[in-house]
Amino acid sequence: MRTTFHQELETIDEKLIGMTQLVQSAMGRATTALLEADDVTAREVISDDNTVDALRREIDEHILRVLATQQPVAGDLRTLVAGLRMDRDLERMGDLARHIAEIAAEDAPRDAVPIQLHGIVHSMNRVALHLAEQVKEAIAFRDRESAAELEREDDEMDTLHAALYKELLASALPMQTALDLALLGRYYERYADHAVAIAESVRFEAAASA
Amino acid sequence: MRTTFHQELETIDEKLIGMTQLVQSAMGRATTALLEADDVTAREVISDDNTVDALRREIDEHILRVLATQQPVAGDLRTLVAGLRMDRDLERMGDLARHIAEIAAEDAPRDAVPIQLHGIVHSMNRVALHLAEQVKEAIAFRDRESAAELEREDDEMDTLHAALYKELLASALPMQTALDLALLGRYYERYADHAVAIAESVRFEAAASA
Numbered sequence: 001m002r003t004t005f006h007q008e009l010e011t012i013d014e015k016l017i018g019m020t021q022l023v024q025s026a027m028g029r030a031t032t033a034l035l036e037a038d039d040v041t042a043r044e045v046i047s048d049d050n051t052v053d054a055l056r057r058e059i060d061e062h063i064l065r066v067l068a069t070q071q072p073v074a075g076d077l078r079t080l081v082a083g084l085r086m087d088r089d090l091e092r093m094g095d096l097a098r099h100i101a102e103i104a105a106e107d108a109p110r111d112a113v114p115i116q117l118h119g120i121v122h123s124m125n126r127v128a129l130h131l132a133e134q135v136k137e138a139i140a141f142r143d144r145e146s147a148a149e150l151e152r153e154d155d156e157m158d159t160l161h162a163a164l165y166k167e168l169l170a171s172a173l174p175m176q177t178a179l180d181l182a183l184l185g186r187y188y189e190r191y192a193d194h195a196v197a198i199a200e201s202v203r204f205e206a207a208a209s210a
Numbered sequence: 211m212r213t214t215f216h217q218e219l220e221t222i223d224e225k226l227i228g229m230t231q232l233v234q235s236a237m238g239r240a241t242t243a244l245l246e247a248d249d250v251t252a253r254e255v256i257s258d259d260n261t262v263d264a265l266r267r268e269i270d271e272h273i274l275r276v277l278a279t280q281q282p283v284a285g286d287l288r289t290l291v292a293g294l295r296m297d298r299d300l301e302r303m304g305d306l307a308r309h310i311a312e313i314a315a316e317d318a319p320r321d322a323v324p325i326q327l328h329g330i331v332h333s334m335n336r337v338a339l340h341l342a343e344q345v346k347e348a349i350a351f352r353d354r355e356s357a358a359e360l361e362r363e364d365d366e367m368d369t370l371h372a373a374l375y376k377e378l379l380a381s382a383l384p385m386q387t388a389l390d391l392a393l394l395g396r397y398y399e400r401y402a403d404h405a406v407a408i409a410e411s412v413r414f415e416a417a418a419s420a
Contacts, residue, residue, distance in 0.1 A: 064288070068283045077274065077278055085294075168385065169386055175381075179389070182389045
């Protein structure tokens with residue numbers, strides 16, 4: 001019985017890691033689409049988001065099934081409930097990558113990001129992808145340490161976001177470009193916030209099993 | 211045993227409705243602070259958000275306790291899991307009201323919203339407050355009808371949001387004002403999205419008990 005239960009937990013973890021992989025790939029490709037005004041990639045990211053949403057529903061149902069049939073308590077219960085939070089955060093990370101792809105698709109073949117701001121968007125993407133990588137590790141190893149590191153990295157995202165805002169204020173960009181960039185900055189920042197929320201879920205769970 | 215369980219569910223519902231009341235009040239006051247450049251009210255909204263966050267933790271723990279001690283299945287299990295989703299959405303609605311108050315506090319005594327855009331912000335606030343009202347009803351009556359109505363009202367918010375964006379493009383506002391307004395529009399829109407997500411949770415639950 002316990003073995004079956006822990007096999008179920010492992011399968012759920014594998015699905016969560018697979019979902020993280022998908023939203024990491026979506027973010028990387030959305031940024032490429034954005035910086036290279038690549039319409040085809042942008043549309044791919046938009047349609048691939050359905051797979052992320054479907055995976056979330058699958059994980060939800062899986063967790064509910066295990067809750068109903070195995071009736072876990074204490075740490076095991078928290079692990080499952082944490083899974084319900086995590087798949088929600090991952091779904092939002094997918095949505096945010098899709099929003100970035102939508103801006104890329106809308107503006108292509110025009111470049112949505114002026115060349116002088118490519119560097120900062122590249123950096124925001126780099127931090128986002130690295131955060132997603134750490135989310136995978138945090139889930140795989142139920143690791144409180146990497147959860148703390150994730151929060152430090154989120155500070156780097158906030159610094160980049162503030163720098164972007166400052167650039168926008170100082171620039172004489174057309175209004176539409178500036179508004180798009182303000183939203184883009186917000187999407188990268190929120191993606192990072194959700195990664196941190198997942199780290200918090202891992203910690204919530206670790207607190208129970210400590 | 212069953213009676214105790216249903217008393218627990220009622221208490222959890224009351225807490226969720228209380229939390230909705232708080233985030234509704236927060237949004238109303240944040241908008242007042244914004245449109246009247248009222249620093250004192252803005253700061254109140256910001257500090258009151260701690261109460262919302264604490265209530266969310268309380269509801270989470272309450273639901274986990276009931277899950278562990280009563281080991282519900284089927285519809286009852288879904289009701290509790292839906293509660294975990296709802297308190298998360300409500301917490302975000304509180305955060306978004308706080309973000310609006312933060313813009314008000316930052317800009318006061320300067321008016322963050324130019325007078326010609328007061329009408330549209332008023333309308334977004336009106337829709338937001340009405341959505342929160344419907345969330346209370348949807349939770350209280352576990353009502354699928356009001357859940358559907360809520361989605362229609364969200365369309366009105368999207369229309370207002372698009373109109374605001376168009377106004378910003380057509381205007382010759384200073385960059386900082388325009389960027390603040392773009393974010394403000396997004397905050398009202400996301401507040402409405404979370405209200406709709408709560409309606410979906412009510413429906414998810416109703417689907418199970420149908």
